[in-house]
Amino acid sequence: MIRGVLGLFAVTLLASCGPGGEESAGYVAVRQADSRPARELFSYVPDASEGRGQAFGGYARGCLAGAAQLPETGPTWQAMRLSRNRNWAHPAMVEFLQDLSRFAATQPGWEGLYVGDISQPRGGPVTGHASHQIGMDADIWMLPPDRLNLSAAERETVSSVSLRRAEGAYVNDAWTEQHWAILREAASDPRVSRIFLFPGAKVWMCDNETGNRDYLRQIRPWxxxxxxxHVRLRCPAGSPGCEDQTPPPPGDGCAEAREWQANILNPPPPQPPDPDAPPPEPRREITLGDLPAQCTAVLADG
Known part of the structure:
Protein backbone atom coordinates (compact mmCIF):
# COMPACT_ATOMS: atom_id res chain seq x y z
CA MET A 1 0.00 0.00 0.00
CA ILE A 2 1.22 3.48 -0.77
CA ARG A 3 1.73 5.37 2.49
CA GLY A 4 1.88 9.12 1.96
CA VAL A 5 4.25 11.09 -0.18
CA LEU A 6 6.71 13.19 1.76
CA GLY A 7 7.67 11.03 4.74
CA LEU A 8 10.58 8.70 5.18
CA PHE A 9 10.15 5.18 3.82
CA ALA A 10 12.05 1.94 4.25
CA VAL A 11 12.08 0.41 0.81
CA THR A 12 13.35 -3.05 -0.01
CA LEU A 13 15.40 -2.60 -3.15
CA LEU A 14 17.68 -4.93 -5.03
CA ALA A 15 21.16 -3.61 -4.45
CA SER A 16 23.72 -3.73 -7.22
CA CYS A 17 26.23 -6.45 -6.49
CA GLY A 18 29.91 -5.64 -6.28
CA PRO A 19 32.54 -7.63 -8.14
CA GLY A 20 32.47 -10.31 -5.46
CA GLY A 21 28.67 -10.39 -5.21
CA GLU A 22 28.91 -9.59 -1.48
CA GLU A 23 25.29 -8.50 -1.12
CA SER A 24 22.13 -9.34 -3.00
CA ALA A 25 19.62 -7.09 -1.24
CA GLY A 26 19.54 -4.15 1.10
CA TYR A 27 17.29 -1.56 2.68
CA VAL A 28 17.47 1.94 1.33
CA ALA A 29 15.78 4.84 3.07
CA VAL A 30 14.09 7.11 0.57
CA ARG A 31 12.62 10.55 1.02
CA GLN A 32 11.58 13.08 -1.60
CA ALA A 33 14.58 15.25 -0.72
CA ASP A 34 16.95 12.35 -1.40
CA SER A 35 19.98 13.71 -3.27
CA ARG A 36 21.09 10.40 -4.82
CA PRO A 37 20.61 10.04 -8.59
CA ALA A 38 17.04 8.94 -9.18
CA ARG A 39 18.17 6.61 -11.98
CA GLU A 40 19.98 4.53 -9.39
CA LEU A 41 16.99 4.31 -7.07
CA PHE A 42 14.55 3.32 -9.81
CA SER A 43 16.90 0.88 -11.53
CA TYR A 44 17.15 -1.28 -8.40
CA VAL A 45 13.42 -2.04 -8.20
CA PRO A 46 12.65 -5.35 -9.92
CA ASP A 47 8.88 -5.14 -10.33
CA ALA A 48 5.92 -2.79 -10.68
CA SER A 49 3.94 -1.07 -7.95
CA GLU A 50 0.40 -2.11 -7.11
CA GLY A 51 -2.75 -0.56 -8.56
CA ARG A 52 -3.87 0.69 -11.93
CA GLY A 53 -1.53 2.12 -14.48
CA GLN A 54 -0.81 5.83 -14.05
CA ALA A 55 1.88 8.03 -15.52
CA PHE A 56 3.14 10.93 -13.39
CA GLY A 57 5.08 13.87 -14.80
CA GLY A 58 6.60 14.29 -18.23
CA TYR A 59 8.37 11.95 -20.61
CA ALA A 60 11.79 13.14 -19.41
CA ARG A 61 10.96 13.71 -15.74
CA GLY A 62 8.44 11.35 -14.23
CA CYS A 63 7.57 7.84 -13.08
CA LEU A 64 5.05 5.08 -13.60
CA ALA A 65 2.64 3.36 -11.20
CA GLY A 66 0.92 0.07 -11.90
CA ALA A 67 3.10 -0.77 -14.89
CA ALA A 68 2.31 -3.74 -17.12
CA GLN A 69 5.08 -5.97 -18.39
CA LEU A 70 5.30 -6.65 -22.10
CA PRO A 71 5.68 -10.45 -22.14
CA GLU A 72 9.16 -11.45 -23.19
CA THR A 73 7.74 -13.33 -26.18
CA GLY A 74 4.37 -13.12 -27.87
CA PRO A 75 2.85 -14.38 -31.10
CA THR A 76 4.14 -11.36 -33.04
CA TRP A 77 6.90 -9.82 -30.89
CA GLN A 78 9.95 -10.41 -28.77
CA ALA A 79 11.37 -8.10 -26.11
CA MET A 80 15.12 -7.58 -26.50
CA ARG A 81 17.95 -7.01 -24.01
CA LEU A 82 16.05 -8.70 -21.19
CA SER A 83 18.91 -8.13 -18.74
CA ARG A 84 17.98 -4.45 -18.65
CA ASN A 85 14.49 -5.20 -17.28
CA ARG A 86 13.04 -2.41 -19.42
CA ASN A 87 10.07 -4.22 -20.96
CA TRP A 88 7.64 -2.45 -18.62
CA ALA A 89 5.13 0.18 -19.73
CA HIS A 90 1.83 1.84 -19.11
CA PRO A 91 -0.85 -0.68 -20.12
CA ALA A 92 -1.77 1.60 -23.05
CA MET A 93 1.74 1.20 -24.47
CA VAL A 94 1.68 -2.58 -24.09
CA GLU A 95 -1.60 -2.66 -26.02
CA PHE A 96 -0.18 -0.38 -28.73
CA LEU A 97 2.94 -2.50 -29.20
CA GLN A 98 0.90 -5.67 -29.50
CA ASP A 99 -1.37 -4.02 -32.06
CA LEU A 100 1.54 -2.70 -34.13
CA SER A 101 3.35 -6.03 -33.99
CA ARG A 102 0.30 -7.77 -35.43
CA PHE A 103 0.34 -5.32 -38.33
CA ALA A 104 4.08 -5.81 -38.82
CA ALA A 105 3.52 -9.55 -39.09
CA THR A 106 1.41 -8.93 -42.22
CA GLN A 107 4.45 -7.45 -44.02
CA PRO A 108 6.58 -9.70 -46.27
CA GLY A 109 9.71 -10.81 -44.44
CA TRP A 110 8.50 -9.68 -41.02
CA GLU A 111 7.30 -12.12 -38.36
CA GLY A 112 6.45 -9.22 -36.07
CA LEU A 113 8.59 -6.77 -34.09
CA TYR A 114 11.70 -6.80 -31.95
CA VAL A 115 11.01 -4.34 -29.12
CA GLY A 116 13.87 -2.59 -27.36
CA ASP A 117 13.77 -0.35 -24.29
CA ILE A 118 10.40 0.82 -22.99
CA SER A 119 10.62 1.70 -19.28
CA GLN A 120 11.74 0.34 -15.95
CA PRO A 121 9.19 -1.35 -13.65
CA ARG A 122 8.38 1.97 -11.98
CA GLY A 123 9.61 4.28 -14.69
CA GLY A 124 11.91 7.06 -13.58
CA PRO A 125 15.21 8.20 -15.08
CA VAL A 126 16.92 5.56 -17.23
CA THR A 127 20.63 5.26 -17.95
CA GLY A 128 21.19 5.95 -21.65
CA HIS A 129 17.92 7.81 -22.24
CA ALA A 130 16.57 11.27 -21.50
CA SER A 131 12.97 10.06 -21.76
CA HIS A 132 11.41 6.57 -21.29
CA GLN A 133 10.39 7.63 -17.76
CA ILE A 134 6.59 7.24 -17.70
CA GLY A 135 6.03 4.09 -19.74
CA MET A 136 4.87 5.97 -22.85
CA ASP A 137 8.08 5.76 -24.95
CA ALA A 138 9.29 2.63 -26.75
CA ASP A 139 12.17 1.78 -29.07
CA ILE A 140 11.28 -0.55 -31.95
CA TRP A 141 14.11 -2.19 -33.85
CA MET A 142 14.52 -1.74 -37.58
CA LEU A 143 15.73 -5.34 -37.90
CA PRO A 144 12.98 -7.40 -39.60
CA PRO A 145 12.37 -10.42 -37.33
CA ASP A 146 12.68 -13.61 -39.33
CA ARG A 147 11.99 -15.72 -36.24
CA LEU A 148 10.48 -15.16 -32.82
CA ASN A 149 12.21 -17.89 -30.85
CA LEU A 150 15.41 -16.08 -29.93
CA SER A 151 16.88 -17.31 -26.66
CA ALA A 152 17.59 -14.94 -23.80
CA ALA A 153 21.29 -15.13 -24.67
CA GLU A 154 20.64 -14.33 -28.33
CA ARG A 155 18.60 -11.30 -27.34
CA GLU A 156 21.68 -9.89 -25.61
CA THR A 157 23.95 -10.34 -28.64
CA VAL A 158 21.79 -9.86 -31.76
CA SER A 159 22.01 -6.31 -33.07
CA SER A 160 19.58 -4.27 -35.09
CA VAL A 161 20.36 -2.98 -38.59
CA SER A 162 21.33 0.56 -39.56
CA LEU A 163 19.23 2.17 -42.30
CA ARG A 164 21.24 5.36 -42.70
CA ARG A 165 23.68 6.55 -45.35
CA ALA A 166 25.80 9.72 -45.38
CA GLU A 167 25.53 10.21 -41.62
CA GLY A 168 21.75 10.00 -41.78
CA ALA A 169 21.11 12.31 -44.72
CA TYR A 170 19.77 9.40 -46.76
CA VAL A 171 18.52 5.85 -46.32
CA ASN A 172 20.70 2.94 -47.41
CA ASP A 173 19.92 -0.33 -49.20
CA ALA A 174 18.53 -1.93 -46.02
CA TRP A 175 15.56 0.46 -46.10
CA THR A 176 12.42 -1.21 -47.49
CA GLU A 177 8.83 -0.35 -48.22
CA GLN A 178 7.96 -2.60 -45.29
CA HIS A 179 9.75 -0.19 -42.95
CA TRP A 180 7.74 2.60 -44.52
CA ALA A 181 4.45 0.72 -44.09
CA ILE A 182 5.11 -0.01 -40.41
CA LEU A 183 6.12 3.57 -39.69
CA ARG A 184 3.06 4.88 -41.53
CA GLU A 185 0.81 2.53 -39.54
CA ALA A 186 2.36 3.61 -36.25
CA ALA A 187 2.24 7.34 -37.04
CA SER A 188 -1.39 7.09 -38.17
CA ASP A 189 -2.49 5.68 -34.81
CA PRO A 190 -4.38 8.34 -32.79
CA ARG A 191 -2.60 7.17 -29.63
CA VAL A 192 0.75 8.36 -31.01
CA SER A 193 2.16 11.77 -30.15
CA ARG A 194 5.46 11.50 -32.07
CA ILE A 195 7.81 9.11 -33.76
CA PHE A 196 11.50 10.01 -33.71
CA LEU A 197 13.49 8.94 -36.77
CA PHE A 198 16.70 9.92 -38.54
CA PRO A 199 16.21 12.74 -41.09
CA GLY A 200 17.02 10.78 -44.26
CA ALA A 201 14.15 8.36 -43.70
CA LYS A 202 11.67 11.19 -43.12
CA VAL A 203 12.84 12.92 -46.30
CA TRP A 204 12.48 9.65 -48.25
CA MET A 205 8.88 9.32 -47.08
CA CYS A 206 8.19 12.96 -47.90
CA ASP A 207 9.53 12.44 -51.42
CA ASN A 208 7.66 9.18 -52.06
CA GLU A 209 4.29 9.63 -50.39
CA THR A 210 1.58 10.15 -53.03
CA GLY A 211 -1.44 9.54 -50.81
CA ASN A 212 -2.58 10.87 -47.44
CA ARG A 213 0.29 12.80 -45.87
CA ASP A 214 -1.31 13.48 -42.50
CA TYR A 215 0.78 10.87 -40.68
CA LEU A 216 4.03 12.61 -41.67
CA ARG A 217 3.33 15.31 -39.10
CA GLN A 218 3.93 12.83 -36.28
CA ILE A 219 7.29 11.63 -37.66
CA ARG A 220 9.98 13.99 -36.40
CA PRO A 221 13.68 14.01 -37.37
CA TRP A 222 16.05 13.48 -34.48
CA HIS A 230 11.12 5.74 -31.06
CA VAL A 231 7.37 5.83 -30.51
CA ARG A 232 5.89 8.26 -27.98
CA LEU A 233 2.24 7.95 -27.02
CA ARG A 234 -0.03 10.71 -25.83
CA CYS A 235 -0.90 10.81 -22.13
CA PRO A 236 -3.50 8.10 -21.54
CA ALA A 237 -6.92 8.45 -19.97
CA GLY A 238 -6.87 7.95 -16.23
CA SER A 239 -3.50 9.65 -15.72
CA PRO A 240 -4.33 13.24 -14.75
CA GLY A 241 -0.78 13.70 -13.46
CA CYS A 242 0.71 12.97 -16.88
CA GLU A 243 2.16 15.93 -18.79
CA ASP A 244 1.63 15.75 -22.56
CA GLN A 245 4.17 17.16 -24.98
CA THR A 246 3.07 20.10 -27.08
CA PRO A 247 1.66 18.79 -30.41
CA PRO A 248 3.98 19.00 -33.43
CA PRO A 249 3.63 22.11 -35.60
CA PRO A 250 0.90 21.97 -38.28
CA GLY A 251 1.84 20.51 -41.64
CA ASP A 252 3.78 17.48 -42.75
CA GLY A 253 7.13 18.62 -41.30
CA CYS A 254 8.97 17.86 -44.53
CA ALA A 255 10.64 21.28 -44.79
CA GLU A 256 12.12 20.76 -41.33
CA ALA A 257 13.40 17.30 -42.28
CA ARG A 258 15.03 18.68 -45.43
CA GLU A 259 16.70 21.38 -43.33
CA TRP A 260 18.15 18.67 -41.09
CA GLN A 261 19.33 16.84 -44.20
CA ALA A 262 20.98 19.98 -45.59
CA ASN A 263 22.78 20.61 -42.29
CA ILE A 264 24.17 17.07 -42.38
CA LEU A 265 25.42 17.44 -45.95
CA ASN A 266 26.71 20.99 -45.46
CA PRO A 267 27.27 21.60 -41.75
CA PRO A 268 27.03 25.27 -40.77
CA PRO A 269 30.33 26.77 -39.58
CA PRO A 270 30.83 26.62 -35.82
CA GLN A 271 30.03 29.79 -33.96
CA PRO A 272 32.96 31.39 -32.11
CA PRO A 273 32.55 31.35 -28.32
CA ASP A 274 31.24 34.48 -26.68
CA PRO A 275 33.98 35.70 -24.33
CA ASP A 276 31.41 37.47 -22.17
CA ALA A 277 29.11 34.48 -21.79
CA PRO A 278 29.24 32.69 -18.44
CA PRO A 279 30.54 29.12 -18.59
CA PRO A 280 27.80 26.55 -18.95
CA GLU A 281 26.74 24.84 -15.76
CA PRO A 282 27.51 21.14 -15.65
CA ARG A 283 24.50 18.90 -16.16
CA ARG A 284 23.14 17.75 -12.82
CA GLU A 285 21.76 14.29 -12.15
CA ILE A 286 18.00 14.14 -11.68
CA THR A 287 17.13 13.35 -8.07
CA LEU A 288 13.91 12.11 -6.53
CA GLY A 289 13.13 15.66 -5.46
CA ASP A 290 13.13 16.75 -9.11
CA LEU A 291 10.32 14.32 -9.93
CA PRO A 292 6.60 14.72 -9.19
CA ALA A 293 5.78 14.16 -5.52
CA GLN A 294 3.84 10.99 -6.35
CA CYS A 295 7.08 9.32 -7.49
CA THR A 296 8.33 8.97 -3.91
CA ALA A 297 5.28 6.90 -3.09
CA VAL A 298 5.53 4.93 -6.33
CA LEU A 299 9.13 4.03 -5.49
CA ALA A 300 8.22 3.02 -1.93
CA ASP A 301 5.12 0.95 -2.71
CA GLY A 302 5.53 -2.67 -1.64
Whole structure:
Protein backbone atom coordinates (compact mmCIF):
# COMPACT_ATOMS: atom_id res chain seq x y z
CA MET A 1 0.00 0.00 0.00
CA ILE A 2 1.22 3.48 -0.77
CA ARG A 3 1.73 5.37 2.49
CA GLY A 4 1.88 9.12 1.96
CA VAL A 5 4.25 11.09 -0.18
CA LEU A 6 6.71 13.19 1.76
CA GLY A 7 7.67 11.03 4.74
CA LEU A 8 10.58 8.70 5.18
CA PHE A 9 10.15 5.18 3.82
CA ALA A 10 12.05 1.94 4.25
CA VAL A 11 12.08 0.41 0.81
CA THR A 12 13.35 -3.05 -0.01
CA LEU A 13 15.40 -2.60 -3.15
CA LEU A 14 17.68 -4.93 -5.03
CA ALA A 15 21.16 -3.61 -4.45
CA SER A 16 23.72 -3.73 -7.22
CA CYS A 17 26.23 -6.45 -6.49
CA GLY A 18 29.91 -5.64 -6.28
CA PRO A 19 32.54 -7.63 -8.14
CA GLY A 20 32.47 -10.31 -5.46
CA GLY A 21 28.67 -10.39 -5.21
CA GLU A 22 28.91 -9.59 -1.48
CA GLU A 23 25.29 -8.50 -1.12
CA SER A 24 22.13 -9.34 -3.00
CA ALA A 25 19.62 -7.09 -1.24
CA GLY A 26 19.54 -4.15 1.10
CA TYR A 27 17.29 -1.56 2.68
CA VAL A 28 17.47 1.94 1.33
CA ALA A 29 15.78 4.84 3.07
CA VAL A 30 14.09 7.11 0.57
CA ARG A 31 12.62 10.55 1.02
CA GLN A 32 11.58 13.08 -1.60
CA ALA A 33 14.58 15.25 -0.72
CA ASP A 34 16.95 12.35 -1.40
CA SER A 35 19.98 13.71 -3.27
CA ARG A 36 21.09 10.40 -4.82
CA PRO A 37 20.61 10.04 -8.59
CA ALA A 38 17.04 8.94 -9.18
CA ARG A 39 18.17 6.61 -11.98
CA GLU A 40 19.98 4.53 -9.39
CA LEU A 41 16.99 4.31 -7.07
CA PHE A 42 14.55 3.32 -9.81
CA SER A 43 16.90 0.88 -11.53
CA TYR A 44 17.15 -1.28 -8.40
CA VAL A 45 13.42 -2.04 -8.20
CA PRO A 46 12.65 -5.35 -9.92
CA ASP A 47 8.88 -5.14 -10.33
CA ALA A 48 5.92 -2.79 -10.68
CA SER A 49 3.94 -1.07 -7.95
CA GLU A 50 0.40 -2.11 -7.11
CA GLY A 51 -2.75 -0.56 -8.56
CA ARG A 52 -3.87 0.69 -11.93
CA GLY A 53 -1.53 2.12 -14.48
CA GLN A 54 -0.81 5.83 -14.05
CA ALA A 55 1.88 8.03 -15.52
CA PHE A 56 3.14 10.93 -13.39
CA GLY A 57 5.08 13.87 -14.80
CA GLY A 58 6.60 14.29 -18.23
CA TYR A 59 8.37 11.95 -20.61
CA ALA A 60 11.79 13.14 -19.41
CA ARG A 61 10.96 13.71 -15.74
CA GLY A 62 8.44 11.35 -14.23
CA CYS A 63 7.57 7.84 -13.08
CA LEU A 64 5.05 5.08 -13.60
CA ALA A 65 2.64 3.36 -11.20
CA GLY A 66 0.92 0.07 -11.90
CA ALA A 67 3.10 -0.77 -14.89
CA ALA A 68 2.31 -3.74 -17.12
CA GLN A 69 5.08 -5.97 -18.39
CA LEU A 70 5.30 -6.65 -22.10
CA PRO A 71 5.68 -10.45 -22.14
CA GLU A 72 9.16 -11.45 -23.19
CA THR A 73 7.74 -13.33 -26.18
CA GLY A 74 4.37 -13.12 -27.87
CA PRO A 75 2.85 -14.38 -31.10
CA THR A 76 4.14 -11.36 -33.04
CA TRP A 77 6.90 -9.82 -30.89
CA GLN A 78 9.95 -10.41 -28.77
CA ALA A 79 11.37 -8.10 -26.11
CA MET A 80 15.12 -7.58 -26.50
CA ARG A 81 17.95 -7.01 -24.01
CA LEU A 82 16.05 -8.70 -21.19
CA SER A 83 18.91 -8.13 -18.74
CA ARG A 84 17.98 -4.45 -18.65
CA ASN A 85 14.49 -5.20 -17.28
CA ARG A 86 13.04 -2.41 -19.42
CA ASN A 87 10.07 -4.22 -20.96
CA TRP A 88 7.64 -2.45 -18.62
CA ALA A 89 5.13 0.18 -19.73
CA HIS A 90 1.83 1.84 -19.11
CA PRO A 91 -0.85 -0.68 -20.12
CA ALA A 92 -1.77 1.60 -23.05
CA MET A 93 1.74 1.20 -24.47
CA VAL A 94 1.68 -2.58 -24.09
CA GLU A 95 -1.60 -2.66 -26.02
CA PHE A 96 -0.18 -0.38 -28.73
CA LEU A 97 2.94 -2.50 -29.20
CA GLN A 98 0.90 -5.67 -29.50
CA ASP A 99 -1.37 -4.02 -32.06
CA LEU A 100 1.54 -2.70 -34.13
CA SER A 101 3.35 -6.03 -33.99
CA ARG A 102 0.30 -7.77 -35.43
CA PHE A 103 0.34 -5.32 -38.33
CA ALA A 104 4.08 -5.81 -38.82
CA ALA A 105 3.52 -9.55 -39.09
CA THR A 106 1.41 -8.93 -42.22
CA GLN A 107 4.45 -7.45 -44.02
CA PRO A 108 6.58 -9.70 -46.27
CA GLY A 109 9.71 -10.81 -44.44
CA TRP A 110 8.50 -9.68 -41.02
CA GLU A 111 7.30 -12.12 -38.36
CA GLY A 112 6.45 -9.22 -36.07
CA LEU A 113 8.59 -6.77 -34.09
CA TYR A 114 11.70 -6.80 -31.95
CA VAL A 115 11.01 -4.34 -29.12
CA GLY A 116 13.87 -2.59 -27.36
CA ASP A 117 13.77 -0.35 -24.29
CA ILE A 118 10.40 0.82 -22.99
CA SER A 119 10.62 1.70 -19.28
CA GLN A 120 11.74 0.34 -15.95
CA PRO A 121 9.19 -1.35 -13.65
CA ARG A 122 8.38 1.97 -11.98
CA GLY A 123 9.61 4.28 -14.69
CA GLY A 124 11.91 7.06 -13.58
CA PRO A 125 15.21 8.20 -15.08
CA VAL A 126 16.92 5.56 -17.23
CA THR A 127 20.63 5.26 -17.95
CA GLY A 128 21.19 5.95 -21.65
CA HIS A 129 17.92 7.81 -22.24
CA ALA A 130 16.57 11.27 -21.50
CA SER A 131 12.97 10.06 -21.76
CA HIS A 132 11.41 6.57 -21.29
CA GLN A 133 10.39 7.63 -17.76
CA ILE A 134 6.59 7.24 -17.70
CA GLY A 135 6.03 4.09 -19.74
CA MET A 136 4.87 5.97 -22.85
CA ASP A 137 8.08 5.76 -24.95
CA ALA A 138 9.29 2.63 -26.75
CA ASP A 139 12.17 1.78 -29.07
CA ILE A 140 11.28 -0.55 -31.95
CA TRP A 141 14.11 -2.19 -33.85
CA MET A 142 14.52 -1.74 -37.58
CA LEU A 143 15.73 -5.34 -37.90
CA PRO A 144 12.98 -7.40 -39.60
CA PRO A 145 12.37 -10.42 -37.33
CA ASP A 146 12.68 -13.61 -39.33
CA ARG A 147 11.99 -15.72 -36.24
CA LEU A 148 10.48 -15.16 -32.82
CA ASN A 149 12.21 -17.89 -30.85
CA LEU A 150 15.41 -16.08 -29.93
CA SER A 151 16.88 -17.31 -26.66
CA ALA A 152 17.59 -14.94 -23.80
CA ALA A 153 21.29 -15.13 -24.67
CA GLU A 154 20.64 -14.33 -28.33
CA ARG A 155 18.60 -11.30 -27.34
CA GLU A 156 21.68 -9.89 -25.61
CA THR A 157 23.95 -10.34 -28.64
CA VAL A 158 21.79 -9.86 -31.76
CA SER A 159 22.01 -6.31 -33.07
CA SER A 160 19.58 -4.27 -35.09
CA VAL A 161 20.36 -2.98 -38.59
CA SER A 162 21.33 0.56 -39.56
CA LEU A 163 19.23 2.17 -42.30
CA ARG A 164 21.24 5.36 -42.70
CA ARG A 165 23.68 6.55 -45.35
CA ALA A 166 25.80 9.72 -45.38
CA GLU A 167 25.53 10.21 -41.62
CA GLY A 168 21.75 10.00 -41.78
CA ALA A 169 21.11 12.31 -44.72
CA TYR A 170 19.77 9.40 -46.76
CA VAL A 171 18.52 5.85 -46.32
CA ASN A 172 20.70 2.94 -47.41
CA ASP A 173 19.92 -0.33 -49.20
CA ALA A 174 18.53 -1.93 -46.02
CA TRP A 175 15.56 0.46 -46.10
CA THR A 176 12.42 -1.21 -47.49
CA GLU A 177 8.83 -0.35 -48.22
CA GLN A 178 7.96 -2.60 -45.29
CA HIS A 179 9.75 -0.19 -42.95
CA TRP A 180 7.74 2.60 -44.52
CA ALA A 181 4.45 0.72 -44.09
CA ILE A 182 5.11 -0.01 -40.41
CA LEU A 183 6.12 3.57 -39.69
CA ARG A 184 3.06 4.88 -41.53
CA GLU A 185 0.81 2.53 -39.54
CA ALA A 186 2.36 3.61 -36.25
CA ALA A 187 2.24 7.34 -37.04
CA SER A 188 -1.39 7.09 -38.17
CA ASP A 189 -2.49 5.68 -34.81
CA PRO A 190 -4.38 8.34 -32.79
CA ARG A 191 -2.60 7.17 -29.63
CA VAL A 192 0.75 8.36 -31.01
CA SER A 193 2.16 11.77 -30.15
CA ARG A 194 5.46 11.50 -32.07
CA ILE A 195 7.81 9.11 -33.76
CA PHE A 196 11.50 10.01 -33.71
CA LEU A 197 13.49 8.94 -36.77
CA PHE A 198 16.70 9.92 -38.54
CA PRO A 199 16.21 12.74 -41.09
CA GLY A 200 17.02 10.78 -44.26
CA ALA A 201 14.15 8.36 -43.70
CA LYS A 202 11.67 11.19 -43.12
CA VAL A 203 12.84 12.92 -46.30
CA TRP A 204 12.48 9.65 -48.25
CA MET A 205 8.88 9.32 -47.08
CA CYS A 206 8.19 12.96 -47.90
CA ASP A 207 9.53 12.44 -51.42
CA ASN A 208 7.66 9.18 -52.06
CA GLU A 209 4.29 9.63 -50.39
CA THR A 210 1.58 10.15 -53.03
CA GLY A 211 -1.44 9.54 -50.81
CA ASN A 212 -2.58 10.87 -47.44
CA ARG A 213 0.29 12.80 -45.87
CA ASP A 214 -1.31 13.48 -42.50
CA TYR A 215 0.78 10.87 -40.68
CA LEU A 216 4.03 12.61 -41.67
CA ARG A 217 3.33 15.31 -39.10
CA GLN A 218 3.93 12.83 -36.28
CA ILE A 219 7.29 11.63 -37.66
CA ARG A 220 9.98 13.99 -36.40
CA PRO A 221 13.68 14.01 -37.37
CA TRP A 222 16.05 13.48 -34.48
CA UNK A 223 19.62 12.49 -33.76
CA UNK A 224 20.43 8.78 -33.94
CA UNK A 225 17.32 6.64 -34.46
CA UNK A 226 18.68 4.88 -37.52
CA UNK A 227 18.63 1.33 -36.12
CA UNK A 228 15.36 1.79 -34.24
CA UNK A 229 12.47 4.20 -34.22
CA HIS A 230 11.12 5.74 -31.06
CA VAL A 231 7.37 5.83 -30.51
CA ARG A 232 5.89 8.26 -27.98
CA LEU A 233 2.24 7.95 -27.02
CA ARG A 234 -0.03 10.71 -25.83
CA CYS A 235 -0.90 10.81 -22.13
CA PRO A 236 -3.50 8.10 -21.54
CA ALA A 237 -6.92 8.45 -19.97
CA GLY A 238 -6.87 7.95 -16.23
CA SER A 239 -3.50 9.65 -15.72
CA PRO A 240 -4.33 13.24 -14.75
CA GLY A 241 -0.78 13.70 -13.46
CA CYS A 242 0.71 12.97 -16.88
CA GLU A 243 2.16 15.93 -18.79
CA ASP A 244 1.63 15.75 -22.56
CA GLN A 245 4.17 17.16 -24.98
CA THR A 246 3.07 20.10 -27.08
CA PRO A 247 1.66 18.79 -30.41
CA PRO A 248 3.98 19.00 -33.43
CA PRO A 249 3.63 22.11 -35.60
CA PRO A 250 0.90 21.97 -38.28
CA GLY A 251 1.84 20.51 -41.64
CA ASP A 252 3.78 17.48 -42.75
CA GLY A 253 7.13 18.62 -41.30
CA CYS A 254 8.97 17.86 -44.53
CA ALA A 255 10.64 21.28 -44.79
CA GLU A 256 12.12 20.76 -41.33
CA ALA A 257 13.40 17.30 -42.28
CA ARG A 258 15.03 18.68 -45.43
CA GLU A 259 16.70 21.38 -43.33
CA TRP A 260 18.15 18.67 -41.09
CA GLN A 261 19.33 16.84 -44.20
CA ALA A 262 20.98 19.98 -45.59
CA ASN A 263 22.78 20.61 -42.29
CA ILE A 264 24.17 17.07 -42.38
CA LEU A 265 25.42 17.44 -45.95
CA ASN A 266 26.71 20.99 -45.46
CA PRO A 267 27.27 21.60 -41.75
CA PRO A 268 27.03 25.27 -40.77
CA PRO A 269 30.33 26.77 -39.58
CA PRO A 270 30.83 26.62 -35.82
CA GLN A 271 30.03 29.79 -33.96
CA PRO A 272 32.96 31.39 -32.11
CA PRO A 273 32.55 31.35 -28.32
CA ASP A 274 31.24 34.48 -26.68
CA PRO A 275 33.98 35.70 -24.33
CA ASP A 276 31.41 37.47 -22.17
CA ALA A 277 29.11 34.48 -21.79
CA PRO A 278 29.24 32.69 -18.44
CA PRO A 279 30.54 29.12 -18.59
CA PRO A 280 27.80 26.55 -18.95
CA GLU A 281 26.74 24.84 -15.76
CA PRO A 282 27.51 21.14 -15.65
CA ARG A 283 24.50 18.90 -16.16
CA ARG A 284 23.14 17.75 -12.82
CA GLU A 285 21.76 14.29 -12.15
CA ILE A 286 18.00 14.14 -11.68
CA THR A 287 17.13 13.35 -8.07
CA LEU A 288 13.91 12.11 -6.53
CA GLY A 289 13.13 15.66 -5.46
CA ASP A 290 13.13 16.75 -9.11
CA LEU A 291 10.32 14.32 -9.93
CA PRO A 292 6.60 14.72 -9.19
CA ALA A 293 5.78 14.16 -5.52
CA GLN A 294 3.84 10.99 -6.35
CA CYS A 295 7.08 9.32 -7.49
CA THR A 296 8.33 8.97 -3.91
CA ALA A 297 5.28 6.90 -3.09
CA VAL A 298 5.53 4.93 -6.33
CA LEU A 299 9.13 4.03 -5.49
CA ALA A 300 8.22 3.02 -1.93
CA ASP A 301 5.12 0.95 -2.71
CA GLY A 302 5.53 -2.67 -1.64
Missing amino acids: YGHYSHF
